């Protein structure tokens with residue numbers, strides 16, 4: 143070997159991000175079971191809500207129109223918690239130490255996980271909507287409003303995925319990381335996702351009205367079914383952007399600070 | 405002589421234990437340096453500080469000319485690390501792992517592929533190139549892990565127990581890789597539990613004990629420190645019965661022989677005595693057992709006594 147020593151060249155912009163996105167995509171498509179779960183579980187939940195609880199809640203049969211936005215957010219929750227597990231696994235296997243001893247922007251690994259999760263989730267959302275249409279979902283949205291639906295869903299997915307990527311960094315083990323995911327599967331129930339907020343006891347109403355999921359749900363529902371949106375749209379955007387900002391800063395800090403734990 | 409690694413007074417405390425208590429290191433560029441020490445001595449901690457993963461509580465360290473605390477990005481551009489546990493992506497194949505690292509090291513797509521193929525060949529992984537790393541054996545993983553650190557010929561390479569879990573052939577392969585790295589100008593900083601490895605490979609060796617460098621030098625210098633020859637008593641089957649280090653004087657040798665007699669161990673049938681040069685193992689055990697190796701006691705026997713089998 144006659145090569146002389148060299149320093150690492152500076153990477154062209156986004157090379158690291160593109161590489162990590164590619165990596166996370168490979169992870170997504172190779173974990174067939176997780177991918178299947180991410181699609182099948184929300185669909186099953188929707189069918190259960192529509193055909194089992196639906197008639198009890200709304201005997202006229204229109205419950206599917208009410209519940210689709212909630213199912214979409216639940217679906218995003220599954221995706222986000224799987225991101226927390228992937229990130230946490232990176233932290234505990236030691237591969238993160240290899241990345242941390244390279245001159246890479248601290249957020250690049252997380253970006254890979256988040257972008258792959260966004261793609262996975264938007265796909266799952268599409269499947270949920272398609273199945274919903276088959277079982278009687280009748281949205282009245284215009285093409286522009288559909289675009290709005292995907293924009294707000296995408297923003298929400300981005301927000302909670304980034305948050306859970308950071309939680310994955312903070313969690314001590316992948317198992318712990320998956321535990322935190324339950325919060326996301328639980329929060330939609332204390333919102334207007336499945337039943338109107340007015341039907342809850344007073345103190346729950348207060349939580350339901352002041353947590354981020356309710357405005358997101360109301361915005362999606364308003365766009366799809368032309369129910370009143372009111373303040374919900376900008377509240378939803380502010381919540382999501384706020385969560386993203388906090389998570390990005392927190393995540394970058396955790397990434398720099400935490401040595402790989404093994 | 406330029407120093408590739410220059411650490412002064414490094415301290416690191418975890419909870420109530422001082423893992424590093426004023427560590428000094430000076431590693432000349434282009435050499436192979438081995439850091440030895442018992443389990444928990446702080447070898448990995450030292451590597452973590454030198455590779456910017458962990459901040460020292462006190463002291464300074466320069467790697468490839470840059471301060472690890474003040475200019476970590478410049479340090480990172482000049483080092484690579486193969487940590488103690490394998491840092492490979494189990495979901496990806498061997499090739500994909502190497503191509504990913506190549507891209508992250510600034511290689512173009514085709515360049516990264518070519519380099520990946522070269523390294524797979526060199527580490528005997530060509531047949532497993534398209535298999536997921538999750539299906540690799542421990543030794544294969546380790547070899548891939550090492551290959552991932554060698555994509556570029558960087559100024560300083562850190563290897564934390566690189567040959568643990570490797571079979572003899574792979575170990576010797578790696579030794580030759582490490583030698584050729586150093587010949588090409590790379591500084592190799594490694595830790596190891598195999599003293600033979602340090603003996604064969606390293607230009608200089610340091611023994612870490614109680615948070616400080618207890619001894620440092622070439623293998624020969626370290627062996628000279630322990631004093632003179634070692635007297636061994638073996639039974640008919642070649643099994644080691646007693647091993648006594650001496651201070652190298654005639655008086656010391658006689659004292660050792662007398663000691664054997666006193667234990668009445670030398671009279672048994674078939675028992676034979678040999679005198680040999682001290683090995684690095686002797687040095688290591690003597691230093692890390694807490695005694696000071698080069699000070700023989702009055703009877704001419706170096707303390708502590710090294711091995712005695714029943």
Ligand SMILES: Nc1ncnc2c1ncn2[C@@H]1O[C@H](COP(=O)(O)OP(=O)(O)OP(=O)(O)O)[C@@H](O)[C@H]1O
Pocket residue numbers: 418419423441442443444445446447448449450488
């Ligand atoms: N993050 C940490 N928190 C608390 N204690 C730690 C931490 N990292 C290391 N230690 C302690 O510091 C000491 C030195 O650990 P280190 O891993 O550096 O040893 P080592 O010389 O590499 O050992 P080995 O030969 O077993 O790899 C050990 O007692 C270990 O328990």
Ligand SMILES: [Mg+2]
Pocket residue numbers: 447448449488564
């Ligand atoms: Mg160690």
